[in-house]
Every structure is written in C-alpha cells, then in structure tokens.
Amino acid sequence: MTTPNSRAACEQLDQQDPLAALRDEFLLPDGVIYLDGNSLGARPKASLQRAQEVIAQEWGTDLIKSWNKAGWFDLPSTLGNQLAPLIGAQADEVVVTDSTSINLFKAISAALQMQSGDAQRKVIITERSNFPTDIYMAEGITRWLDRDYQIQLIDTPDELPQVINEKTALVMLTHVNYRTGYLHDMAAVTALIHQHGALALWDLAHSAGAVPVELNAAQADFAVGCTYKYLNGGPGAPAFIWVPRRHQAAFQHPLSGWWGHASPFAMQPHFEPTASIRRALCGTQPMVSLALVGCGLDIFGKTTMQAIREKSLALTDLFIALVESQCAAHPLELVTPRQHQQRGSQASFHHPHAYAIIQALIERGVIGDYREPGIMRFGFTPLYVRYVDVWDAVANLRDILDREDYDLHAKRHAVT
Ligand SMILES: *Cc1c(COP(=O)(O)O)cnc(C)c1O
Numbered sequence: 077m078t079t080p081n082s083r084a085a086c087e088q089l090d091q092q093d094p095l096a097a098l099r100d101e102f103l104l105p106d107g108v109i110y111l112d113g114n115s116l117g118a119r120p121k122a123s124l125q126r127a128q129e130v131i132a133q134e135w136g137t138d139l140i141k142s143w144n145k146a147g148w149f150d151l152p153s154t155l156g157n158q159l160a161p162l163i164g165a166q167a168d169e170v171v172v173t174d175s176t177s178i179n180l181f182k183a184i185s186a187a188l189q190m191q192s193g194d195a196q197r198k199v200i201i202t203e204r205s206n207f208p209t210d211i212y213m214a215e216g217i218t219r220w221l222d223r224d225y226q227i228q229l230i231d232t233p234d235e236l237p238q239v240i241n242e243k244t245a246l247v248m249l250t251h252v253n254y255r256t257g258y259l260h261d262m263a264a265v266t267a268l269i270h271q272h273g274a275l276a277l278w279d280l281a282h283s284a285g286a287v288p289v290e291l292n293a294a295q296a297d298f299a300v301g302c303t304y305k306y307l308n309g310g311p312g313a314p315a316f317i318w319v320p321r322r323h324q325a326a327f328q329h330p331l332s333g334w335w336g337h338a339s340p341f342a343m344q345p346h347f348e349p350t351a352s353i354r355r356a357l358c359g360t361q362p363m364v365s366l367a368l369v370g371c372g373l374d375i376f377g378k379t380t381m382q383a384i385r386e387k388s389l390a391l392t393d394l395f396i397a398l399v400e401s402q403c404a405a406h407p408l409e410l411v412t413p414r415q416h417q418q419r420g421s422q423a424s425f426h427h428p429h430a431y432a433i434i435q436a437l438i439e440r441g442v443i444g445d446y447r448e449p450g451i452m453r454f455g456f457t458p459l460y461v462r463y464v465d466v467w468d469a470v471a472n473l474r475d476i477l478d479r480e481d482y483d484l485h486a487k488r489h490a491v492t
Contacts, residue, residue: 079397083471086394086463094379095387099460101375102308109465109472111444114254114282114422114455117308120371130367148363152314152335153354155366158373159307159316162381163280163299164290170318172303172369173357176281179300179317180213180248182329182356186319187246187275187298188217188225190326197245197274201236204229207254210279214248233260237268244274251289252282252420255447257392257412259287259420263294270295281305284316285372286388286421286457288381291318298323306421306457308372313365317356324353333358375459387458388421391466395423395454398470406477411451424453429484431492433473436482442469446492 080086090096102118104110110118134142143149156170163170173179184200191197200214211227218225225245230236240247247269252259262278269276280301283289285308291299299318303309319327332347334340335357339350349355396410409426413419427433427450434446444454454469476482 079394079401080463080467083464083467086467089390089463093387093463094383095458096462098375098378099462101378102460104460107441109442109461109469111442111454111456111461111465111469113308113457113460114286114305114453115445116311117305117372117457118460119310120308120368120375122371122374123310123368126367126371127364130364134363134367142363151363151366152357152361153352155369155373156316156353158370158377159284159303162289162307162373162376163284163301163318164288164292164294165299165318166292166321168353169292169320169324170316171353171356172314172316172366173361174314174317175312176279176300176302176315177209177213178331178358179315179356180210180277180279181217182317182331182358183277183298183300183319184214184217184246184248186327186329187277188221189328190323191245191275194245194273196243198224199226199228199243200246200248201228201230201239201244201274202248203233203250203253204231205253205255206248206250207279207281210248210250233258233265236265240269240272240274242273244269244272246275246277248277248279250279250281252287252422254282255411255451255453256424257282257420257422259283259413259418261417262289262291262296266294266296282420282422285376285384288385292320296320303369303372306455307369308375308459309369310365310372313369313372314361319353319356324355325351327355329356331358335359335361379459384458388456389416389419391456391458391461391463392419392421392423394463395456395466395470398466399423399425399473402470402474403477408477421457422453422455424451426450427452429482431488432482432484432486433476435486436476437469437472440472440476442472444469 134146152171155172266276275297284301285306304313
C-alpha cells in the first residue's frame with residue numbers, strides 16, 4: 077500500500093475497509109480518537125443492555141436460580157469456548173476467570189510442580205522488559221516456595237538461545253511486548269524451549285484479539301491473558317487461562333478452591349481436582365463483569381483474526397509513515413519493530429518530552445498513553461479505529477510538536 081497523502085485518501089480507505097461496519101458495534105464518545113484500546117478496550121454498545129439484563133432480570137428477578145437458569149456457573153467455560161478460536165485453542169481448554177496476575181500464579185506454580193521431578197531445573201527465564209506483574213508474580217512464588225528457584229531476566233529475545241539450558245524449568249514470555257509492541261515468533265521460540273526440556277508459558281495480554289494466535293499449532297504449554305484490552309470486556313473484566321488437553325491431568329495449582337473441585341456441590345472435606353480445564357478455577361466469579369466479556373467476544377464472531385491483522389498492519393504502517401514524514405523535524409524515535417512479523421497492534425515512539433506530549437494529545441481528544449521510559453504508546457484496534465483517525469492523530473501530534481504546545485510540568489496522574 078502506498079501511504080495516502082491526504083485526509084481524503086484516508087477517507088477513501090475507510091470506505092473500502094471490510095471492517096468499517098464493526099465500528100458501529102461500539103460506543104465511542106464524539107470528538108475522541110481512541111488509540112488506547114490496548115489498555116482498556118472501548119465499550120461494545122451491547123454491554124449496557126447486557127449489564128441491565130444481568131442486574132435486573134438474572135439477579136433482581138431470578139435471584140439464585142440464575143446460577144443454573146442463566147448459565148452463571150458454566151459461564152467461565154462458555155466464554156472460554158467462545159474465546160478459544162481466537163487464540164488457536166480447542167473447546168474445553170480455556171476458562172475466563174480471575175485476573176491475569178492470579179492466572180499467572182496458577183500457571184507458574186503448576187509448571188514448577190510439573191518440573192519438580194528434575195531437581196536441577198530451578199530457573200525461570202523471562203524478559204526484563206516484561207510487564208512487571210508477570211515478573212512480580214514469579215518473584216512471589218519463588219520466594220514463598222523457598223526452594224532455590226531463580227529468575228533470570230534477559231534483555232533481548234536473542235539472548236534466549238544462549239541462556240536456556242538443562243537448568244531451565246520454565247520460560248515465561250509475553251507474546252507482544254506491552255511497551256514496544258515486539259511480537260515473538262511463538263512457534264519457533266516454543267520449539268527452542270522444548271528442545272531444552274523446559275515449559276513455555278505465554279502471556280497473551282496484548283495478543284488476544286490483536287494478532288492471530290495459534291497456541292496448539294505452536295505446541296505452547298500454558299497461556300494467560302486479559303479480556304479488558306483488545307477483547308473489549310470492560311474495566312477489570314476477568315482474564316483467561318489456557319491449558320492444553322495434554323497437560324490438564326498434570327495441571328495442579330495451589331489455589332485449589334471449590335470451583336475447581338470434581339464435584340463442588342458434594343461439599344467434601346478434601347480437595348479433588350476436576351478432570352477438565354475447570355480445575356484452573358478457584359472460587360465464585362464476578363458475574364456482572366464476566367457476562368460483559370461475551371459482548372466483546374460476540375463482535376469477533378463477525379470477522380476473522382486474519383482480517384483484523386491485515387487492517388492492524390495497515391493502520392500501524394500508516395501511522396509510522398505519517399509520523400516519520402510529518403514530524404521529521406522532531407526527535408521522535410520508533411521503538412516498535414518495522415518488520416510485520418515482529419509487530420503487534422501498536423506503535424510506540426520515544427521522545428524526551430513524551431509524558432507532556434501525551435497529555436497535550438489527550439486534551440485534544442487523541443487518547444494514547446505514556447509508558448516509562450519516555451515512550452508514547454498508541455494502540456490500534458481495527459474493530460473501531462479508522463484510517464482518518466490515524467491521519468487526524470498525526471496532524472494533532474505534528475501541531476503540538478511544531479508549536480511546542482505542551483506543558484513540561486504536566487502533573488503526573490496516578491495512572492499514566
Ligand atoms: C495488562 C497486562 C497484565 C495485567 O494484569 P492484571 O492482573 O489484569 O492487572 C499482565 N501482564 C501483561 C503482559 C499485561 O500486558
């Protein structure tokens with residue numbers, strides 16, 4: 077695609093866009109260009125009615141009957157099955173439950189348990205640039221187990237072949253880096269991990285609904301991810317955990333709550349895990365929030381991840397090309413890979429005054445976000461971002477930079 081050189085040319089791309097109609101499934105405030113769907117997805121219109129239904133009918137009128145009648149008890153599995161095709165999983169391999177951090181805890185502890193027969197496998201490898209909670213959860217588990225586990229942080233993906241060895245128990249990677257948008261080759265990296273007898277845990281927080289994912293084809297061992305980012309489940313919506321059938325019998329984690337029991341309503345005094353993926357559950361789930369995850373997933377049922385990927389690459393290509401041509405006079409540095417096969421659905425630029433510039437953009441209705449150190453991050457969600465939005469976002473960025481129309485003393489909010 078040659079880069080469109082006018083707003084009208086972008087409008088034309090929107091007219092030809094096969095995903096254009098899906099924007100109408102979302103409620104987006106007027107005057108806002110939303111480039112932060114990688115942090116909190118926009119609201120599906122259907123969510124409000126669904127919330128009303130759950131609160132008024134299922135809770136208000138049907139009360140406790142809804143655990144059966146409205147399918148509440150099964151909902152983690154029902155939604156898991158709906159999500160499965162988006163990440164290359166089979167039915168009964170995914171549940172939507174708890175938070176990503178909690179699901180990391182389950183997956184890391186189950187992996188260490190599966191490797192415990194080999195006393196020398198004491199190392200968990202991950203990236204220094206991983207999202208902090210992933211590293212923190214591994215730190216929490218290893219400190220608490222107190223069995224000489226070590227966490228080894230690598231600085232670039234190419235270090236993995238040099239550091240992985242017979243002492244590696246687990247390699248825990250985030251498929252798309254939250255800051256740079258770097259996309260790992262899941263199949264190749266998993267094959268390397270397996271060659272050394274280690275297990276591969278993938279965090280799909282920035283890939284589920286953003287890029288095609290083929291967990292089974294890649295022979296991955298475990299995966300977790302968020303539903304409130306690209307999947308548009310709503311703020312704090314429950315996350316997901318995937319355990320392939322081949323590992324389900326061996327998958328044991330210490331959060332052995334009653335929802336993971338073989339017969340939860342037998343009320344037995346001892347824990348016996350159910351045979352299915354539901355052993356990854358712990359306890360009662362937040363039904364109002366969980367129900368809304370379905371509204372986001374329903375929209376994905378109207379397209380394919382291939383169509384989403386094509387538009388995602390076109391949007392990020394366009395954004396990068398326009399920023400580099402229109403803002404060439406300014407010290408902006410692309411930190412997202414240019415190569416398609418290494419790029420998720422975002423584009424990040426470094427600038428010494430990134431925080432102030434992001435605040436100025438937000439004031440003009442162009443919402444991206446700031447990540448340390450000095451990075452402006454823009455997420456492109458093909459379901460609702462248009463080519464004209466990319467054009468207008470760059471025009472605003474250029475204007476802010478040219479006029480230095482930003483406040484270097486902009487107050488740091490608690491959430492950046
Ligand atoms: C967003 C994100 C999380 C968030 O975890 P929560 O438990 O939902 O707060 C975790 N890991 C990665 C890689 C993320 O991008």
